[in-house]
Amino acid sequence: AQKVTQAQTEISVVEKEDVTLDCVYETRDTTYYLFWYKQPPSGELVFLIRRNSFDEQNEISGRYSWNFQKSTSSFNFTITASQVVDSAVYFCALSSWQGAQKLVFGQGTRLTINP
Amino acid sequence: EAQVTQNPRYLITVTGKKLTVTCSQNMNHEYMSWYRQDPGLGLRQIYYSMNVEVTDKGDVPEGYKVSRKEKRNFPLILESPSPNQTSLYFCASSLSSGRRTDTQYFGPGTRLTVL
Numbered sequence: 001a002q003k004v005t006q007a008q009t010e011i012s013v014v015e016k017e018d019v020t021l022d023c024v025y026e027t028r029d030t031t032y033y034l035f036w037y038k039q040p041p042s043g044e045l046v047f048l049i050r051r052n053s054f055d056e057q058n059e060i061s062g063r064y065s066w067n068f069q070k071s072t073s074s075f076n077f078t079i080t081a082s083q084v085v086d087s088a089v090y091f092c093a094l095s096s097w098q099g100a101q102k103l104v105f106g107q108g109t110r111l112t113i114n115p
Numbered sequence: 116e117a118q119v120t121q122n123p124r125y126l127i128t129v130t131g132k133k134l135t136v137t138c139s140q141n142m143n144h145e146y147m148s149w150y151r152q153d154p155g156l157g158l159r160q161i162y163y164s165m166n167v168e169v170t171d172k173g174d175v176p177e178g179y180k181v182s183r184k185e186k187r188n189f190p191l192i193l194e195s196p197s198p199n200q201t202s203l204y205f206c207a208s209s210l211s212s213g214r215r216t217d218t219q220y221f222g223p224g225t226r227l228t229v230l
Contacts, residue, residue, distance in 0.1 A: 004157075033216050045205060045221035091157060101146055101209065101216045102173060105157035 002027045004094050006106035013082055014114050021077045021109045023092030029053075031097040034068065034075045039089040039108070051075065053097075082113045117142045119222035121206050127228045128196055136191045136225050138206030145211055147189040148219065151175065152203040161204075164189055196229040203227075 003026040013019050025034065036048040049059065051068050059066045063080045079086050089110045093103045119140045128134055140147065148163040150173075160173030164183040178200055180192040189208075193200060204225045209217040 035218070037221075043203070043226075044223045047218055047220060050218050093158075095216050097216060101148070101219070102160045102163065103148075103150070103158070103207075103219060105150075105159070107155055107157045 002029075002032075002094050002096075002104045004092050004104055004106035006090075006092055006109050008109045009107070010110045010112070012112040012114060015084055016081050018078060018080050019082050019111065019113075021079075021090050021092075021111065023075045023077065023106060025073050025075065025092070025094045027073075027094060027096075029096050033095045033097065035093040035095070035103065036066065036075075036077050037091045037093065039091065041088070045091070048077075079111075084113050084115055087111060087113045117220075119206055119208055119220055121204075121222040121225050123225060124223060125226050127230065129230050130197055131195050134193050134196060134227075136193075136204060136206075136227070138189045138191065138222060139187050140189075140206075140208040140220075141187065142208065142210070142220075143186065144208035145186070146209045146217070146219070147183065148173070148207045149179070149181065149189070149191050150205045150207065152205065152224075158205065161191070196227075198229050201227060201229045 005024045032053045034051045038046045056068050065078045067076045089108045091108045092106045095103050122137045145166050149161040150158040152158045159175050161179050162181040164170045206222040207219040209219045211217050
């Protein structure tokens with residue numbers, strides 16, 4: 001069975017600090033996808049990134065970066081120089097390579113950036 | 116604008132009164148899915164559809180029905196709602212199904228309260 005664990009339920013930092021959100025996953029599949037979604041206070045789910053299991057290259061997009069380590073089954077998300085607008089609930093999710101495409105979500109991490 | 120729409124956005128109803136939450140996408144996506152979000156549990160898949168007239172159960176299908184008569188629409192039906200179906204519901208769609216996993220894009224959510 002697939003499982004995603006986001007051990008950090010809530011994180012609170014002061015603006016401009018760097019913050020890392022942890023994601024650990026379990027799967028028996030040899031190929032799979034990992035995702036991060038953002039849920040701002042308005043409630044919608046915003047797609048941030050998708051990563052293939054065979055591509056362990058880290059990715060950077062502006063202030064956002066993702067560190068995928070297959071050896072530790074982790075896909076961590078770092079926000080550099082955080083801003084108040086980054087305040088949201090962040091979800092990590094896992095999906096098989098093909099087939100039912102069910103997204104298995106972690107419990108989410110509520111990130112609060114204080115001014 | 117490419118989007119997934121859901122209606123209604125908010126609904127308060129009473130136990131046993133049948134209701135339908137509509138979902139529509141304008142991206143010609145093959146795959147559509149319903150999730151529910153509950154505190155501490157993340158999102159869990161209710162039903163999914165790989166294409167027109169093809170639907171299947173997700174992890175928490177009890178008490179729900181779906182249909183996929185047209186590619187763009189995927190309504191969620193609660194024949195006899197109960198208070199434990201009070202939740203935030205999301206519809207999602209992705210381009211392809213079966214051959215590979217594509218990114219799922221989510222609607223704005225429907226907050227349902229069953230009294």
